[in-house]
Amino acid sequence: MSQVYSVAVVVGSLRKESYNRKVALALAELAPANLKLKIVEIGDLPLYNEDIDVDPPAAYKTFREQLRNSDAVLFVTPEYNRSVPGVLKNAIDVGSRPYGLSSWSGKPGAVISVSPGAVGGFGANHHLRQSLVFLDVPCMQQPEAYIGGAASLFDENGKLTEKTRPFLQTFIDKYAAWVERHQG
Amino acid sequence: MSQVYSVAVVVGSLRKESYNRKVALALAELAPANLKLKIVEIGDLPLYNEDIDVDPPAAYKTFREQLRNSDAVLFVTPEYNRSVPGVLKNAIDVGSRPYGLSSWSGKPGAVISVSPGAVGGFGANHHLRQSLVFLDVPCMQQPEAYIGGAASLFDENGKLTEKTRPFLQTFIDKYAAWVERHQG
Amino acid sequence: MSQVYSVAVVVGSLRKESYNRKVALALAELAPANLKLKIVEIGDLPLYNEDIDVDPPAAYKTFREQLRNSDAVLFVTPEYNRSVPGVLKNAIDVGSRPYGLSSWSGKPGAVISVSPGAVGGFGANHHLRQSLVFLDVPCMQQPEAYIGGAASLFDENGKLTEKTRPFLQTFIDKYAAWVERHQG
Amino acid sequence: MSQVYSVAVVVGSLRKESYNRKVALALAELAPANLKLKIVEIGDLPLYNEDIDVDPPAAYKTFREQLRNSDAVLFVTPEYNRSVPGVLKNAIDVGSRPYGLSSWSGKPGAVISVSPGAVGGFGANHHLRQSLVFLDVPCMQQPEAYIGGAASLFDENGKLTEKTRPFLQTFIDKYAAWVERHQG
Numbered sequence: 001m002s003q004v005y006s007v008a009v010v011v012g013s014l015r016k017e018s019y020n021r022k023v024a025l026a027l028a029e030l031a032p033a034n035l036k037l038k039i040v041e042i043g044d045l046p047l048y049n050e051d052i053d054v055d056p057p058a059a060y061k062t063f064r065e066q067l068r069n070s071d072a073v074l075f076v077t078p079e080y081n082r083s084v085p086g087v088l089k090n091a092i093d094v095g096s097r098p099y100g101l102s103s104w105s106g107k108p109g110a111v112i113s114v115s116p117g118a119v120g121g122f123g124a125n126h127h128l129r130q131s132l133v134f135l136d137v138p139c140m141q142q143p144e145a146y147i148g149g150a151a152s153l154f155d156e157n158g159k160l161t162e163k164t165r166p167f168l169q170t171f172i173d174k175y176a177a178w179v180e181r182h183q184g
Numbered sequence: 185m186s187q188v189y190s191v192a193v194v195v196g197s198l199r200k201e202s203y204n205r206k207v208a209l210a211l212a213e214l215a216p217a218n219l220k221l222k223i224v225e226i227g228d229l230p231l232y233n234e235d236i237d238v239d240p241p242a243a244y245k246t247f248r249e250q251l252r253n254s255d256a257v258l259f260v261t262p263e264y265n266r267s268v269p270g271v272l273k274n275a276i277d278v279g280s281r282p283y284g285l286s287s288w289s290g291k292p293g294a295v296i297s298v299s300p301g302a303v304g305g306f307g308a309n310h311h312l313r314q315s316l317v318f319l320d321v322p323c324m325q326q327p328e329a330y331i332g333g334a335a336s337l338f339d340e341n342g343k344l345t346e347k348t349r350p351f352l353q354t355f356i357d358k359y360a361a362w363v364e365r366h367q368g
Numbered sequence: 369m370s371q372v373y374s375v376a377v378v379v380g381s382l383r384k385e386s387y388n389r390k391v392a393l394a395l396a397e398l399a400p401a402n403l404k405l406k407i408v409e410i411g412d413l414p415l416y417n418e419d420i421d422v423d424p425p426a427a428y429k430t431f432r433e434q435l436r437n438s439d440a441v442l443f444v445t446p447e448y449n450r451s452v453p454g455v456l457k458n459a460i461d462v463g464s465r466p467y468g469l470s471s472w473s474g475k476p477g478a479v480i481s482v483s484p485g486a487v488g489g490f491g492a493n494h495h496l497r498q499s500l501v502f503l504d505v506p507c508m509q510q511p512e513a514y515i516g517g518a519a520s521l522f523d524e525n526g527k528l529t530e531k532t533r534p535f536l537q538t539f540i541d542k543y544a545a546w547v548e549r550h551q552g
Numbered sequence: 553m554s555q556v557y558s559v560a561v562v563v564g565s566l567r568k569e570s571y572n573r574k575v576a577l578a579l580a581e582l583a584p585a586n587l588k589l590k591i592v593e594i595g596d597l598p599l600y601n602e603d604i605d606v607d608p609p610a611a612y613k614t615f616r617e618q619l620r621n622s623d624a625v626l627f628v629t630p631e632y633n634r635s636v637p638g639v640l641k642n643a644i645d646v647g648s649r650p651y652g653l654s655s656w657s658g659k660p661g662a663v664i665s666v667s668p669g670a671v672g673g674f675g676a677n678h679h680l681r682q683s684l685v686f687l688d689v690p691c692m693q694q695p696e697a698y699i700g701g702a703a704s705l706f707d708e709n710g711k712l713t714e715k716t717r718p719f720l721q722t723f724i725d726k727y728a729a730w731v732e733r734h735q736g
Binding site for chain 3: 565566567568595597599600601602603632633634635636637638639640641642643644645646648675679682683685686687
Binding site: 013014015016043045047048049050051080081082083084085086087088089090091092093094096123127130131133134135 | 197198200227229231232233234235265268270271272273274275277280315317318319
């Protein structure tokens with residue numbers, strides 16, 4: 001009997017009809033049996049402020065606990081202004097504190113960026129990776145996932161198009177192997 | 185009679201005793217007569233969400249108006265997890281929207297990063313600069329300002345030490361020239 | 369009678385049929401009357417080594433002199449391995465030395481990245497911009513130029529397609545204004 | 553009997569008295585018994601040019617073969633102009649070609665940056681990491697190694713100071729574990 005790994009999925013957009021959220025949900029369906037993906041919500045996290053973290057808001061505590069209870073972390077994010085959206089970076093910051101007690105540490109990770117344009121969120125993808133170095137999140141290198149043309153990923157029924165599905169399947173299968181390699 | 189330019193100063197830390205805020209205030213004092221620095225607060229900006237921006241929160245409107253009423257923008261920021269703090273990136277994102285109506289566009293800018301460690305916020309400084317390319321904020325290149333050892337910038341009375349002041353004076357004087365060059 | 373500015377154009381690929389070289393030549397034709405573009409060759413520069421720079425090779429001297437005799441610098445580059453090609457970075461390094469005597473300093477610059485794929489050399493473009501901060505090359509922010517699909521830029525006769533020309537025309541016109549603003 | 557892994561060490565400076573080379577040699581001495589470090593020379597690699605790679609120069613062939621015969625790769629580099637030295641980037645480019653036949657692929661890696669100044673080569677370190685994503689070199693995240701104040705790393709007899717040695721010992725021990733985890 002093989003181990004099942006829980007993956008905290010962080011989505012970088014709060015928009016209800018977010019393409020990134022849809023990609024995250026599609027990945028949850030495509031994931032092999034040993035990976036269980038679950039979106040961790042970040043929209044209610046107060047902007048990080050060390051002063052209020054002396055007595056942390058409930059939302060900080062819940063978020064950190066969800067991370068600590070996960071075996072791995074997966075980021076699905078748009079690019080805002082050539083970098084990581086503030087809302088996602090704020091979640092990174094909240095999870096990284098208090099100093100010396102980061103909830104991210106050692107959890108194997110991967111990054112997918114999804115954008116409407118052609119560049120596919122390259123800037124957000126690599127800025128996020130720079131933070132993951134500090135956070136000691138070993139990050140899958142290949143396949144890189146810069147997904148442009150977000151509007152054409154799904155058909156009129158909200159299903160992944162045949163053009164997109166094989167890539168996401170490969171991505172999540174390789175990520176499962178990465179997660180397994182980095183346990184223990 | 186020469187022109188006076190108003191500079192919106194954005195501080196990347198919400199901490200009450202933030203070194204970055206102190207550096208911002210010190211710069212306001214050191215600034216030559218033709219630059220008027222004013223901190224623009226970002227701690228009350230709701231996390232950016234396109235859905236709520238259909239009918240923008242008051243805090244969004246106020247912030248954008250403050251930017252539009254300024255002639256230039258100056259960023260003073262710590263580094264969180266090798267990048268721009270979420271709170272500052274969120275302000276960048278709010279100011280950049282709605283799509284096509286960015287409030288940052290064309291305003292001459294500069295970046296100072298201040299951190300307790302030796303590296304001086306290099307990662308935050310350059311990630312922010314990448315966003316400024318997209319935002320069409322012409323950014324002063326030299327002097328670069330990676331200010332490490334934040335704890336020793338001020339003496340016991342909260343005054344800039346003699347070691348720090350000349351550098352900040354040079355910085356703000358050069359910035360004044362940069363702002364002037366980029367008007368009109 | 370208006371001033372004419374000489375622009376040193378650095379092409380990041382040595383390939384004879386390089387798309388980047390073709391784009392550089394196309395820009396030279398499109399440039400307004402007050403900009404004179406000239407490609408500065410970098411293929412014969414020995415790999416930078418401080419030890420040999422005590423008595424600099426002729427190629428170093430020539431290159432540095434060409435930069436010093438120019439009023440501005442323009443980079444047209446592919447992306448190699450998500451960053452600046454080694455050959456271009458080597459030219460940057462040679463031009464930046466000896467220490468304290470950089471030949472790049474203060475010359476207004478701009479960056480175009482050209483690649484066969486969709487991402488358009490984003491990684492090379494921004495890594496190069498990071499170096500330009502240190503080199504004190506004030507760098508035009510907009511329009512950003514990430515030119516993907518390089519193979520379809522030119523028609524069968526080697527002429528710019530109608531799809532590409534207007535963008536390059538806008539780019540070089542705005543750059544001319546940037547160069548003018550940064551003289552003196 | 554445990555496996556011994558051969559590590560190709562790439563040093564980003566050609567200077568004879570390079571601090572980076574000295575750090576590389578010190579790491580070779582500190583390495584645990586299952587890691588065998590060997591510097592791979594890059595100073596004779598012609599600037600990468602796809603045209604000459606049709607019939608590759610002997611130096612290209614030798615370098616690629618050395619990489620393919622190694623189990624892992626370690627980079628020790630200074631920062632030139634806030635990025636990777638051209639000489640090192642050229643080696644990256646040579647090793648990555650011909651297209652589809654990269655010699656770097658899958659080899660576990662790590663990055664140390666060494667510089668005279670305080671910032672410790674942060675810019676070079678992270679630009680290099682961005683290339684390693686594309687090259688599918690899984691890269692150790694912690695400990696990060698931004699080694700500033702290079703001149704004081706060694707005593708007058710060229711021995712590592714007591715201040716420096718424990719960090720490098722930790723680094724190479726953790727890297728040995730990283731290499732082992734990423735075999736097979």
